[in-house]
Every structure is written in structure tokens, then in C-alpha cells.
Amino acid sequence: xxxxxxxxxxxxxxxxxxxxxxxxxxxxxxxxxxxxxxxxxxxxxxxxxxxxxxxxxxxxxxxxxxxxxxxxxxxxxxxxxxxxxxxxxxxxxxxxxxxxxxxxxxxxxxxxxxxxxxxxxxxxxxxxxxxxxxxxxxxxxxxxxxxxxxxxxxxxxxxxxxxxxxxxxxxxxxxxxxxxxxxxxxxxxxxxxxxxxxxxxxxxxxxxxxxxxxxxxxxxxxxxxxxxxxxxxxxxxxxxxxxxxxxxxxxxxxxxxxxxxxxxxxxxxxxxxxxxxxxxxxxxxxxxxxxxxxxxxxxxxxxxxxxxxxxxxxxxxxxxxxxxxxxxxxxxxxxxxxxxxxxxxxxxxxxxxxxxxxxxxxxxxxxx
Amino acid sequence: xxxxxxxxxxxxxxxxxxxxxxxxxxxxxxxxxxxxxxxxxxxxxxxxxxxxxxxxxxxxxxxxxxxxxxxxxxxxxxxxxxxxxxxxxxxxxxxxxxxxxxxxxxxxxxxxxxxxxxxxxxxxxxxxxxxxxxxxxxxxxxxxxxxxxxxxxxxxxxxxxxxxxxxxxxxxxxxxxxxxxxxxxxxxxxxxxxxxxxxxxxxxxxxxxxxxxxxxxxxxxxxxxxxxxxxxxxxxxxxxxxxxxxxxxx
Numbered sequence: 001x002x003x004x005x006x007x008x009x010x011x012x013x014x015x016x017x018x019x020x021x022x023x024x025x026x027x028x029x030x031x032x033x034x035x036x037x038x039x040x041x042x043x044x045x046x047x048x049x050x051x052x053x054x055x056x057x058x059x060x061x062x063x064x065x066x067x068x069x070x071x072x073x074x075x076x077x078x079x080x081x082x083x084x085x086x087x088x089x090x091x092x093x094x095x096x097x098x099x100x101x102x103x104x105x106x107x108x109x110x111x112x113x114x115x116x117x118x119x120x121x122x123x124x125x126x127x128x129x130x131x132x133x134x135x136x137x138x139x140x141x142x143x144x145x146x147x148x149x150x151x152x153x154x155x156x157x158x159x160x161x162x163x164x165x166x167x168x169x170x171x172x173x174x175x176x177x178x179x180x181x182x183x184x185x186x187x188x189x190x191x192x193x194x195x196x197x198x199x200x201x202x203x204x205x206x207x208x209x210x211x212x213x214x215x216x217x218x219x220x221x222x223x224x225x226x227x228x229x230x231x232x233x234x235x236x237x238x239x240x241x242x243x244x245x246x247x248x249x250x251x252x253x254x255x256x257x258x259x260x261x262x263x264x265x266x267x268x269x270x271x272x273x274x275x276x277x278x279x280x281x282x283x284x285x286x287x288x289x290x291x292x293x294x295x296x297x298x299x300x301x302x303x304x305x306x307x308x309x310x311x312x313x314x315x316x317x318x319x320x321x322x323x324x325x326x327x328x329x330x331x332x333x334x335x336x337x338x339x340x341x342x343x344x345x346x347x348x349x350x351x352x353x354x355x356x357x358x359x360x361x362x363x364x365x366x367x368x
Numbered sequence: 369x370x371x372x373x374x375x376x377x378x379x380x381x382x383x384x385x386x387x388x389x390x391x392x393x394x395x396x397x398x399x400x401x402x403x404x405x406x407x408x409x410x411x412x413x414x415x416x417x418x419x420x421x422x423x424x425x426x427x428x429x430x431x432x433x434x435x436x437x438x439x440x441x442x443x444x445x446x447x448x449x450x451x452x453x454x455x456x457x458x459x460x461x462x463x464x465x466x467x468x469x470x471x472x473x474x475x476x477x478x479x480x481x482x483x484x485x486x487x488x489x490x491x492x493x494x495x496x497x498x499x500x501x502x503x504x505x506x507x508x509x510x511x512x513x514x515x516x517x518x519x520x521x522x523x524x525x526x527x528x529x530x531x532x533x534x535x536x537x538x539x540x541x542x543x544x545x546x547x548x549x550x551x552x553x554x555x556x557x558x559x560x561x562x563x564x565x566x567x568x569x570x571x572x573x574x575x576x577x578x579x580x581x582x583x584x585x586x587x588x589x590x591x592x593x594x595x596x597x598x599x600x601x602x603x604x605x606x607x608x609x610x611x612x613x614x615x616x617x618x
Contacts, residue, residue: 201457201461201462202456202457203460203461206453209424209448210453210473210476211477
């Protein structure tokens with residue numbers, strides 16, 4: 001029996017002295033509970049909306065105030081006519097536009113009903129649904145209060161329009177998310193593993209002694225993955241389109257160009273990871289932890305970023321997938337051109353340059 | 369033993385510091401064309417550092433170094449084209465075939481397709497590897513891999529080849545056979561710079577240098593060293609030298 005206990009003791013020693021195992025056993029559950037607790041929320045908070053009030057009478061103003069002071073919504077701006085609606089959605093910050101028809105108050109007095117239009121950005125179907133329901137609940141509340149006060153029954157029938165995804169298909173959210181995840185995983189993780197493998201085997205040294213320049217070595221290692229990732233991207237888009245009916249409203253060329261940019265970002269990230277790890281196992285570990293988990297949770301893939309605590313929202317800004325998903329959704333569902341996604345594209349470019357610069361510097365330092 | 373005294377490596381006052389630690393402390397020596405030069409020393413004595421510097425992998429902290437006629441600081445690219453290298457781990461890729469490895473390194477060193485084909489055939493014939501042309505390296509026994517790695521290292525007929533502990537992990541008979549290969553290369557005029565911690569292999573070299581604590585404790589032919597220290601073999605030479613502190617040795 002004593003031998004057995006001795007053996008168990010050794011096993012505990014292994015565990016406590018291995019930082020990676022400790023991370024998985026204790027770090028991961030804690031982080032996950034916190035993340036999931038804060039991220040998975042079906043409650044709404046700080047959702048930006050815009051109001052098109054073509055009437056501006058006491059009723060509309062009171063209803064508007066009630067909606068805005070509910071705590072769920074933030075008024076981004078008041079727009080002046082229907083032409084602005086498309087632009088505001090393309091900018092991407094506003095999730096819903098509420099339209100009051102002109103002569104609202106008068107119509108209400110005469111006919112006991114008036115029309116409200118709720119136009120929601122359904123490129124994120126779940127959130128759009130929630131937003132509309134919350135809004136209707138507030139309106140319903142308002143109606144009840146008014147009826148109590150005045151005794152003349154009124155009724156609102158909100159007309160709901162789900163833009164970009166009127167059937168509220170979930171797949172319209174998943175395809176961009178999956179693309180973001182797979183592309184960065186293949187580019188970053190596979191590239192880093194490939195480079196580190198060379199180091200682990202000892203063949204990297206042989207390559208460095210040869211007439212091949214370090215830049216050529218890295219480029220050579222990275223090129224197959226560019227090609228393969230690109231094929232992956234095309235396959236995902238094709239399947240999304242053919243099998244699930246996901247549209248590509250905007251320019252296919254822009255879409256592919258952005259994908260290539262994102263792939264390059266993944267590659268430079270992979271190279272950076274390879275300069276800080278020595279074993280393939282570590283490379284894989286870092287790639288999975290630093291990439292997959294945050295991509296799924298914090299990029300807005302499934303759970304909207306606005307609902308998360310401020311810290312996580314800031315963290316989300318650092319995630320390349322977050323920006324890429326916005327870009328793809330914009331191009332595929334809203335048909336926007338570079339004009340509307342230049343900001344996100346620039347961010348990706350900056351990140352790529354940063355990662356590449358860092359990797360080159362680290363590579364050179366180690367050569368000395 | 370070669371009579372030509374043309375030098376192919378000249379090292380003057382090589383110093384390599386890592387922070388405050390001097391891995392190579394003022395090394396000066398020459399290697400002559402066509403000789404088999406043994407670079408010996410215990411682990412941690414600075415051998416690996418020195419060889420990496422000579423190959424152009426690491427930059428020296430200071431010192432004049434000339435390899436194959438080129439300056440280490442300004443002409444590193446030229447040096448790399450004119451040397452061969454075999455690392456401790458044999459430098460071959462395990463998941464590609466014998467021929468594919470030959471083709472890879474031939475290409476990297478600038479050989480034309482025809483040259484590669486020709487030399488590959490020659491090589492495989494000489495090493496009796498014709499049947500293994502399309503076999504993965506991982507399926508070859510260690511001794512064969514070693515021979516192949518060496519042949520690939522000199523595929524492009526370099527003037528000088530660096531062997532970093534090339535005989536690790538194989539039995540004495542295989543090691544002896546490997547040295548036959550080294551002799552063959554030396555007969556062809558290729559200078560061989562080999563590091564090893566097998567002292568019996570030191571006997572096979574034309575001249576031997578012994579490093580202790582970052583300095584060259586002594587450098588001469590094996591027979592001269594044995595005479596000087598009045599011992600029967602290189603193993604004893606090494607033990608005697610390693611026990612003497614470096615400052616006492618001049």
C-alpha cells in the first residue's frame with residue numbers, strides 16, 4: 001500500500017509543479033465561469049437606437065422618453081428622414097430605428113391608433129429579436145398607462161422590419177463567426193506549429209547555416225498556409241451561399257481581399273507565437289487559449305459586445321476576429337463597400353504590421 | 369597529413385560574451401586547407417559557441433575571423449555558400465524520403481537539377497542506398513542516417529565542412545565507419561572541422577585543439593600532445609589538461 005501512496009504523491013508533485021496543468025485545473029474554470037457569467041446574458045444594456053420622429057408631438061416625445069429612460073437603450077441620434085436609415089445601419093452602431101409617422105398625436109386622437117415602425121438590424125438575429133421585443137414591451141406598458149389615465153383606449157400596432165435577415169436565420173451569424181475562427185486558427189496555430197517544429201527537431205539550425213536567408217525561411221514556411229487558408233475561406237463562403245443561402249450583397253472581391261488581410265494577420269500572429277515558444281505543444285496551447293476561446297466569447301460572434309461589462313468590451317477591441325466579423329457581416333449582409341469598413345480594415349492592417357514587426361525583431365534578437 | 373600550409377580558417381582574438389559571461393575568451397587559431405581539425409572540449413567549454421560563430425549563425429562580440437577566404441562580419445552570405453554543416457541531430461527531415469532530402473539541400477545550395485540528379489545517383493550508389501531512394505528517413509537505421517547526413521552536407525562540394533558532434537548515439541563500429549567517410553572527404557581536399565567529446569576520435573584528427581572554460585588550453589597533433597603530457601592516449605591528454613587551470617597553462 002505504501003508503494004501506492006508514494007506513487008500518488010509523485011503524481012501530485014507533477015501536477016503542482018507544471019504551470020500549464022495548474023492553469024487548466026484552476027485558472028481555466030475560474031476564468032470560464034467569470035467570462036460565461038458576464039458574457040452570456042440575454043439581457044439588454046446600452047443598445048444604441050435612433051429615432052425618426054416625423055411628428056414631434058407630446059405623445060411621441062413622452063413615448064420616446066420612456067423608451068430612452070428604460071435603461072436598455074441609448075439614444076444615438078435623431079434622424080430626419082427615411083434616407084438616413086440605410087446609412088445609419090451601415091455604420092453599424094445603431095441596432096434599431098424607431099419611426100413615428102407624421103401627425104401621430106392627431107391620428108391617435110381621431111382614430112385611437114397610430115403607426116410605429118421598428119426597423120431592426122437583423123444581421124445579429126438574436127439581438128434584433130430581443131431589441132424588438134423589449135421595445136414592444138415598453139410600448140405596451142405605455143399604452144396601459146395612457147389608457148388608465150385618459151379612459152379613451154388607444155392602441156399601437158408596431159410594424160416590425162428585420163433588415164438584412166428578415167427570416168432571422170441563425171446561420172447568417174454563424175458563417176462569419178466560423179470563418180473568423182477557422183481562418184485565424186489555421187493561419188496562426190498551424191504556422192506557429194510548423195516553425196516551432198523546425199526548432200524542436202533541430203533542423204532550423206541547418207536551414208539558418210545554409211544560404212537561405214531567414215526571411216526566405218519564414219516566407220517559405222508561411223506560404224502553403226496562406227494558400228490553404230484562402231481555399232478554406234472560399235469554401236466557407238461558397239458553402240454558406242450554396243447550402244445555407246447566405247447572400248453576398250457586397251463586392252466579392254472586397255470580401256476576398258479582406259479575407260486575405262485577415263489571413264496575413266493570422267500568419268503574423270503565428271510567427272510571433274513561434275518566437276516565444278520552444279515546443280509544438282506550447283505553440284498549440286497558446287494558439288488555442290489566446291485565439292479560440294476569446295474568438296468564440298468576446299468577438300461578438302455569438303454574444304453581443306454591448307451587453308458585456310466594460311472590461312470585456314475593452315478586451316474585445318483587441319481581438320482581431322471581432323473586427324473581421326464586423327467586416328464580413330457588413331459586406332455579406334449589408335452590401336457595404338470599403339467606405340463603411342475602412343476603420344475596421346485599418347485596424348486589421350495596423351495589427352498585422354505590429355505583429356510582423358515584433359516577430360521580425362524577436363527573430364533577429366535570437367539570432368545574435 | 370597535408371603539406372600545404374594554406375589556411376582556410378583564421379581566428380584572431382575571438383571573444384563571445386553573453387551578458388557578463390565569456391563563452392569564448394580570446395581564441396586564436398588557424399585551420400589549414402585539407403586537414404581534419406578536431407575541436408575538443410568538455411560540455412560547456414565553449415565549443416558549440418565557437419562553431420556557431422564560424423558558421424555565421426552567431427555574431428562574435430569581437431575578434432577577426434576569416435572563413436574560406438571571407439570575412440565573418442561582412443561576407444557571411446559568401447561563407448554560408450562555401451561551407452557544409454552537419455548538426456548534432458543529423459539535419460535530415462524524417463518525414464521525407466532519401467531522394468527528397470538530397471534534392472532539397474541540393475536546391476538550397478544552388479545545384480542545378482541535372483547536378484542534383486547526378487550527384488544523388490553517385491551518392492546513393494556509394495552509400496549503398498539505392499534501394500532506399502524513396503524510403504522515408506525515419507525508416508532508416510541511425511548509422512545510415514548519419515552517413516547520408518554527412519554526404520548531403522558535402523553534396524555541393526564545399527571547401528570546408530563543419531561537423532558538430534556527428535557521431536552521437538551510435539556504436540563504436542559505426543563510428544569508425546563514419547570516420548572512413550570523413551577520411552574520404554579529406555582525401556578529396558575538403559577540410560573537416562569536427563567537434564566531438566569522444567576522445568578516441570581525437571586520434572583520427574590531423575590536429576586537435578582542446579578548449580577549457582572558454583579558452584584553448586592546447587593545440588597540436590595528437591602524437592605531439594601525447595608526447596608532451598607523457599600519456600598513452602588522447603583521453604589521458606584531455607584529463608590532464610582539464611585538471612590544469614587555464615592560466616597555469618602558458
